[in-house]
Amino acid sequence: MARAAESQPPGAAGPVAGDRAVTTIRDVARAAGVGVGTVSRVLSGGARGAPATRARVEAAMAQLGYRPSATARALSQGRTHTLEVVVPLVTHHVYVEVLRGIETALADTDYAVVIRTVERAAARDRAFAALGQGGRADGVLVVSLAPTPELLERIAAARLPTVLVDAAHPDLPSVSVDHAAATAEAIRFLRDLGHDRIALVDEPGDHFAPAFAAERRRGFRMALGEANLAPRADYEIVTAGGPEGGVEAAAALLALPDPPTAVVVGSDTQAVGLLQEARRRGRHVPRDLSVVGYGDIEMSRHIGLTTVRVPVRELGRRGVEVLLAELAGSTEPAQIRLPTELMVRKTAGPSRGVEASRRRDGGA
């Protein structure tokens, strides 16, 4: 009878290891003549073991081409060695840079990264609801997203260590930049150059995505107030991102009876369009119009754009550091502020005074 059982057709169900394409820890254990626990221990590396046993196991692993299953490890260890990064739709150069910073910081760890993007309104709830979904990740990096009550609630519900990058909130660890202060600094710089008709051009401040724009506006008004300059609605342009938006803004601003002599632009790409349109209209930069950008993209240095440098890559790098510390059990509530820097180049200069520009515009 035993014989009969053994001569069952090959391929019949049974614990025949050779059947499966994937080699498991069990195959290795068998080949090395040890228990699976032993294999697991040499896998973990740290644990010592009799050198001879160890060598035997390693040989078996190499010979079988064994690759441990990250999934199984994750399940039994209770950690996935994966970080989730939530970013707005990667439409800005900024997020790409943040991702690079994150990658740099993770380069010599064994963490993988899952990127989740929060698209416009429609996908927003879904994306937020999915935050940390299924414990696919050990921790979350939320990038450039305004900490709305909704987001905070989602984060709490996910019960996952979370750090805010390029945003801040008292309840959460964060690595951020003070966009209001940075903008105010740019205004002060223009003010010191003698400008008193200063405009702000920016993208619309979205409800859920980057709070950048709103913060910059706050800094703008603050600095204007400090300088005893009255805020003017026609000096605050909200327009599309990219060069096109800048073109539009220049058109609107320069058509004003008393156009500004200086403009702070919420992004360098908008600034490019604004510069171009201003020049097309015969304005000399910076003689007739001073322009300060925001972001300091690669192109900016090249075209001599005076702009606010935001340490974007470092934002990502530090964010990872804080999150990893958190995962390692750190309890200090890190709230890190990174400094911005005004890169003074060639597109901003002294004001020529109100008179000259008034005369020219009147004559047009």
Next chain:
Amino acid sequence: MARAAESQPPGAAGPVAGDRAVTTIRDVARAAGVGVGTVSRVLSGGARGAPATRARVEAAMAQLGYRPSATARALSQGRTHTLEVVVPLVTHHVYVEVLRGIETALADTDYAVVIRTVERAAARDRAFAALGQGGRADGVLVVSLAPTPELLERIAAARLPTVLVDAAHPDLPSVSVDHAAATAEAIRFLRDLGHDRIALVDEPGDHFAPAFAAERRRGFRMALGEANLAPRADYEIVTAGGPEGGVEAAAALLALPDPPTAVVVGSDTQAVGLLQEARRRGRHVPRDLSVVGYGDIEMSRHIGLTTVRVPVRELGRRGVEVLLAELAGSTEPAQIRLPTELMVRKTAGPSRGVEASRRRDGGA
């Protein structure tokens, strides 16, 4: 005695569900008064079930705030619902666009994406070795990486469905673009405009990273041959990426005794620098020098750069489609070629003839 056991101090070890932070399928089953199998079935959605039971289970899930563990699912299903994307260091706009395409294609699936970047030489072997590591992914998208024997071997070793994006090889499914043909088309276009002194400016063709440059060179020489134009070493400039590289290239080319009247540049960002330097040296574009870029980034339309449009986003989108079909069991070996398009704008025009330019350069 039973009483005594029950009055053990709370918090003592034991199978008390309330102890753990995470609710499992078991807790839900208990709360709904059903077996875990039943809960699993309503989770899977597809399977029918008595509406009443189903409702009870769903209520329990909602009430407990239950979130299924993706890890456990992956382990028991044998698939992770994760795709791995391998890209060169995300230094090019191109890869970002590909990633966007991938994301778009994945938007309404439940697949997550793990991104792995292949950095310069040092990290290369590590990154390749890690390909599909630990079965963290169900399939792999290899983007803009030359299919070297080494890479192919790694792919084979990973035993994971893999599709090449922006690269091609007979043994693997792929979605690609013919960079050689696209470049040749640009040359022909310039040729038809009367140019016979045509140069190529490009980035160094890396051994393991994008094969772009090498392919473009091949197309360049091919088209030159077709037109009976002799290849000239001094008309092939290999230089750094970005505007700086373009500046250098313009300097080298325009210092030649008989400078080219037209240039094809391997990237739009290089083209930007080249245009600028050419103008700084008093050359009018396109009167004195025609320039054709490559890539068609956003800026290009804006500055009127004639360039080769590569459907980068679609490359990513289609790549996902092919991979997903593969995972669904499709066996047809998809080798998809996507068309490029020459975007004719303002930086390329008719040649003014050899004489005029020779006269001017001689007089300088």
Next chain:
DNA sequence: CTGAAAGCGCTTACAG
């Protein structure tokens, strides 16, 4: 130092 066993949280035939 190492084996055997239980367990991580699901899924999936197998019986009822």
Next chain:
DNA sequence: CTGAAAGCGCTTACAG
């Protein structure tokens, strides 16, 4: 339609 049980491939106390 649904429960009980085995299994996915590891890890980790627990004994030896």
